[in-house]
Amino acid sequence: MLYKSTRGHHERITASVAIQRGIAPDGGLYMPEELPKIDLSFLEALLPCSYSERAFRILSLYLCDYEQEALQSICQQAYSTQRFGEYPAPVVKLRDSQVSVLELWHGPTSAFKDMALQIMPLLLTKALEMTGETRTAYILVATSGDTGKAALEGYKDVKQTKLLVFYPDQGVSVMQKLQMTTQQGENVKVQAIDGNFDDAQSGLKKIFADREVIAQLDREGCFLSSANSINWGRLAPQIVYYMSAYCDMVKAGTVKMGDPINVCVPTGNFGNIFAGILAAEMGLPVRKFICASNKNNILTDFLSTGVYDRKRDFYATMSPSMDILISSNLERLLYLRFGSERTAAWMKQLLEKGEYALTKEDKSLLDTQLTGGWCDEEQTAKTIRDMFDSHHYLADTHTAVALHAARERTTQDLPLLVLSTASPYKFPVAVYASLTGRTLNDDFEALGALSHYTGTTIPSPIASLHTLPVRFQGTVDKADMKKMVLAG
Secondary structure, three states: OOEEEOOOOOOOEOHHHHHHHOOOOOOOOEEEOOOOOOOHHHHHHHOOOOHHHHHHHHHOOOOOOOOHHHHHHHHHHHOOHHHHOOOOOOEEEOOOOOEEEEEOOOOOOOEOOHHHHOOHHHHHHHHHHHHOOOOEEEEEEEOOOHHHHHHHHHHOOOOOEEEEEEEEOOOOOHHHHHHHHOOOOOOEEEEEEEOOHHHHHHHHHHHHOOHHHHHHHHHOOEEEEEOOOOOHHHHHHHHHHHHHHHHHHHHOOOOOOOOOEEEEEEOOOOHHHHHHHHHHHHOOOEEEEEEEEOOOOHHHHHHHHOEEEOOOOOOOOOOHHHOOOOOOOHHHHHHHHHOHHHHHHHHHHHHHHOEEEOOHHHHHHHHOOEEEEEOOHHHHHHHHHHHHHHHOOOOOHHHHHHHHHHHHHOOOOOOEEEEEOEOHHHOHHHHHHHHHOOOOOOHHHHHHHHHHHHOOOOOHHHHOHHHOOOOOOOEEEHHHHHHHHHHO
């Protein structure tokens, strides 16, 4: 299987090269030339498998240039009990409900990004070996909170790599910030910027396209790569947990093999939900995807009107990982449905004019599979409280957005899978206030109070944060990102 750019660049490359590069020379994102197809017998064969075995069988359909034995070993190492505990991605059915919740936050950083960023460094290291690359992979990351810590944890002290994470100084939770700024590892750095996530993401895209930067780094024995979901090595592993969750729902008797489900995903950069769309394109029985947004509801507006307009107010919310106005992976969906020529034109319009518009016919093509819903701050808080009172289920702020959107946008005719993307303990002040109406100003006080109130356990990596020294401090202007990259 070969890969090519969403914007029409003619070069066709292997999966290992796509993972190594991260982004195409024309600024596009890599996509496989064709999607593999599965049938019910493929899903049935996954039923008795461990998560790592499911990952191997699914990823082997895409990463065709990786040796099978090596890929199987990578999957076993990535999804081990040492990294994820008893089971990486459990499905929890809410009592007295058609709703099941896929919990993706049982990894070392308590966020769904671990599901890809524990395996991605292993895939990249193997790719460097396969391609004979001797330079160091200089991995740049823009984060709205969770990707940064997951990338830092995944890449710390990984040979032939170094990592620089940019995050918006005022755009992450206290716990997210501490997780990043206390990170250990000789090859990692973290830098706050005076701006929002879109500023960080746009800044990195400019750096990737800057020939001066590329030439200087090459002279220093480095090349640029990315750990954001623009990299195929981040996106492909996320396909796995959709198929795994469906199999677990079948095993639990929630759905009969072959019958469809609906899926609701909280998303900002569109990577998480697009991985599900790819699973459905392959043959997973999903009837409808609900794209759930917070107050920054640009995706909801796009799916409703067909117009993508980033010229709008930006809001800092209690679900900061979704505080995004430029959803990079939406480009992959446009490519999948409309081809590279039109996608490239729309991306050019977005860059130059800040917006683009689909025709009515284009929008109707998306409507068959996708709908959008959003949730303001008050509704997010109410949903957290309602879920705990009605189902004794403790949801974080992002999962609450999805649960609200799912309730508004679906009926009870099909089983519904909602993706839970982070531990509630990453946002203890907001979650505790939502449950009790009391706002605690100290995050560590809120951790203890939340645990006591709900009878749940604080994840050990979060509980120990207050004992770790802060390594990375200070904020730079977003215009200085290039300087920080070249400084190493």
